[in-house]
Amino acid sequence: MEFIELKDVYKVYKNGVTALASINLKIKKKDFVFIIGNTASGKSTLIKLLYREEKPTKGSVSVGGINVAKLRNSRIYKLRRKIGIVFQDYKLLPKLTVYENVAYPLESYGLSGAEIRPKVLAALEQVGLSHKTRSFPSELSGGEQQRVCIARAIANSPKLLLCDEPTGNLDPKTSKEIMDVIEKINKELGTTVVMATHDKDIVNRMKKRVIVIKDGLLDGDYLKGSYKVDESV
Amino acid sequence: MRVFRILGRSFTNAFKSLIRNFSLTMASIICTIITLVLVSIGLLLSYNVKDITENIEKELTIVIFMEKDTKKEDVQKTREDLEKIDNVENIIYRSKEDIKNEFKNDEKWASIVNTLSETDNPFQDSFELVIKDVRDINETVTTIKNMEHIEMVKYGESSVNELVSIFDGIKIGTIVLVGGLVLVTVVLITNTIKITIFSRKREIDIMRLVGTSNTVIRLPYLIEGALIGILGSILPILFTIFGYTMLYEKFTGLTVSNIIGVIKLASPDGIVYNASLFLLLLGTVVGMFASGLAVRKHLTV
Numbered sequence: 001m002e003f004i005e006l007k008d009v010y011k012v013y014k015n016g017v018t019a020l021a022s023i024n025l026k027i028k029k030k031d032f033v034f035i036i037g038n039t040a041s042g043k044s045t046l047i048k049l050l051y052r053e054e055k056p057t058k059g060s061v062s063v064g065g066i067n068v069a070k071l072r073n074s075r076i077y078k079l080r081r082k083i084g085i086v087f088q089d090y091k092l093l094p095k096l097t098v099y100e101n102v103a104y105p106l107e108s109y110g111l112s113g114a115e116i117r118p119k120v121l122a123a124l125e126q127v128g129l130s131h132k133t134r135s136f137p138s139e140l141s142g143g144e145q146q147r148v149c150i151a152r153a154i155a156n157s158p159k160l161l162l163c164d165e166p167t168g169n170l171d172p173k174t175s176k177e178i179m180d181v182i183e184k185i186n187k188e189l190g191t192t193v194v195m196a197t198h199d200k201d202i203v204n205r206m207k208k209r210v211i212v213i214k215d216g217l218l219d220g221d222y223l224k225g226s227y228k229v230d231e232s233v
Numbered sequence: 234m235r236v237f238r239i240l241g242r243s244f245t246n247a248f249k250s251l252i253r254n255f256s257l258t259m260a261s262i263i264c265t266i267i268t269l270v271l272v273s274i275g276l277l278l279s280y281n282v283k284d285i286t287e288n289i290e291k292e293l294t295i296v297i298f299m300e301k302d303t304k305k306e307d308v309q310k311t312r313e314d315l316e317k318i319d320n321v322e323n324i325i326y327r328s329k330e331d332i333k334n335e336f337k338n339d340e341k342w343a344s345i346v347n348t349l350s351e352t353d354n355p356f357q358d359s360f361e362l363v364i365k366d367v368r369d370i371n372e373t374v375t376t377i378k379n380m381e382h383i384e385m386v387k388y389g390e391s392s393v394n395e396l397v398s399i400f401d402g403i404k405i406g407t408i409v410l411v412g413g414l415v416l417v418t419v420v421l422i423t424n425t426i427k428i429t430i431f432s433r434k435r436e437i438d439i440m441r442l443v444g445t446s447n448t449v450i451r452l453p454y455l456i457e458g459a460l461i462g463i464l465g466s467i468l469p470i471l472f473t474i475f476g477y478t479m480l481y482e483k484f485t486g487l488t489v490s491n492i493i494g495v496i497k498l499a500s501p502d503g504i505v506y507n508a509s510l511f512l513l514l515l516g517t518v519v520g521m522f523a524s525g526l527a528v529r530k531h532l533t534v
């Protein structure tokens with residue numbers, strides 16, 4: 001079975017909006033995949049299905065052998081410990097320092113301080129923030145906060161990194177730096193990356209597999225490098 | 234190790250938020266105190282009711298007088314019928330000859346009884362019954378009255394019935410009151426914890442996203458609820474132990490009627506400690522239950 005597999009997936013929200021329809025999709029381990037499409041096309045919904053923030057209305061979603069659609073609420077945490085998630089709005093805790101923000105998921109898993117420390121330091125090193133461990137999120141730039149979010153996501157060495165518009169709030173130069181970090185993680189750690197984005201420059205430049213969603217339907221699946229800017233939606 | 238680390242962190246968080254929401258915490262604790270004091274009164278009352286009822290049951294007898302010229306075999310048959318009644322614990326039979334002899338041996342009566350001839354006997358054969366359950370006494374008496382050769386059945390009917398119904402009333406009243414108060418307490422503690430949770434909603438959401446288990450998320454709140462319950466049970470426990478002991482020493486007894494005799498409070502040994510333990514447990518459980526209710530909503534997608 002593929003690392004990620006969606007079979008005939010539909011998502012209809014309670015208010016009647018059909019966000020996704022008849023989606024079939026396979027993603028291999030260590031792949032780097034962009035999900036693009038207009039606003040409200042269903043990109044975030046697709047990502048949310050992968051970490052079980054939403055359940056498919058119909059069809060099956062499997063991630064790393066876990067049948068995500070059937071996962072009970074009380075067991076979701078098991079899935080999420082294997083997945084790193086990067087958000088557009090970072091979702092850092094303002095009262096904790098950079099180090100603590102990266103460490104506390106591991107603390108909540110019950111790891112000891114001695115186990116946690118090397119993981120946190122390695123993750124911060126990966127994102128280039130080793131010198132800011134004691135800063136608070138409010139003392140960081142947007143790009144730096146996003147690096148903390150990425151460090152937190154990879155600290156437990158997940159097999160999958162999900163990103164929902166990680167550069168949505170950043171200027172082009174900072175966006176490029178963040179993308180470099182994520183690409184490095186994909187290459188060096190072999191982490192599978194699935195990223196929803198609006199940013200066509202990034203998609204064009206990086207030459208990865210591109211999945212296009214249009215009004216909730218799969219509108220195109222371009223293998224590594226075959227996606228061209230003029231085909232964009 | 235893992236468990237202790239998580240527990241330690243949860244305790245710290247629980248204490249912090251108790252202090253941060255001081256006024257609400259106090260309100261919850263005071264509500265718990267009031268509830269538990271009333272639970273305590275209810276408990277002690279029902280202990281005493283049980284104690285008194287048992288004493289009455291021990292002492293209460295039904296006396297049956299047979300018709301004067303009942304034949305011995307009929308008396309024997311009556312005895313067998315009496316033994317068949319479920320509510321009868323014990324039967325003492327006193328024949329009219331025995332009674333006559335008793336009177337003969339009694340100085341006061343001897344002269345009068347001795348004037349009777351050998352065959353002349355004004356006394357009646359009688360039974361004394363000890364019964365199992367006072368509540369069914371009326372039924373038992375009716376059954377007996379319907380039997381043959383029975384002249385009279387005597388027992389302290391009115392006072393017994395009154396007392397039993399008063400005790401039942403006390404019991405039901407206590408249960409209703411305590412039930413209502415427990416509900417109010419649950420609502421109050423739930424709200425206290427909801428406020429804590431509200432201020433940490435973002436944190437809970439993020440914890441869920443990064444793979445913290447529901448148990449670990451819930452733990453500090455459960456501990457917080459338990460702490461409210463435990464803190465709230467201290468005063469009621471002191472009230473129970475010292476209050477009741479004092480009352481017991483001051484209150485020497487109350488004469489209700491000559492049949493039932495003197496009502497005394499049950500001795501505080503054991504009772505107060507059992508009650509205290511119960512209060513502590515109830516406080517803790519109610520607190521944890523309330524906080525469980527409060528977090529539940531936030532732990533589903």
Ligand SMILES: Nc1ncnc2c1ncn2[C@@H]1O[C@H](COP(=O)(O)OP(=O)(O)OP(=O)(O)O)[C@@H](O)[C@H]1O
Binds near residue numbers: 039041043044
């Ligand atoms: N929780 C929700 N309840 C109801 N409808 C929702 C919910 N989330 C999303 N939708 C609807 O589903 C559709 C797809 O939304 P989604 O967030 O997946 O789009 P998107 O492609 O991520 O858009 P954007 O690029 O603006 O982030 C939209 O019409 C949106 O209004």
Ligand SMILES: [Mg+2]
Binds near residue numbers: 044045
């Ligand atoms: Mg989106």
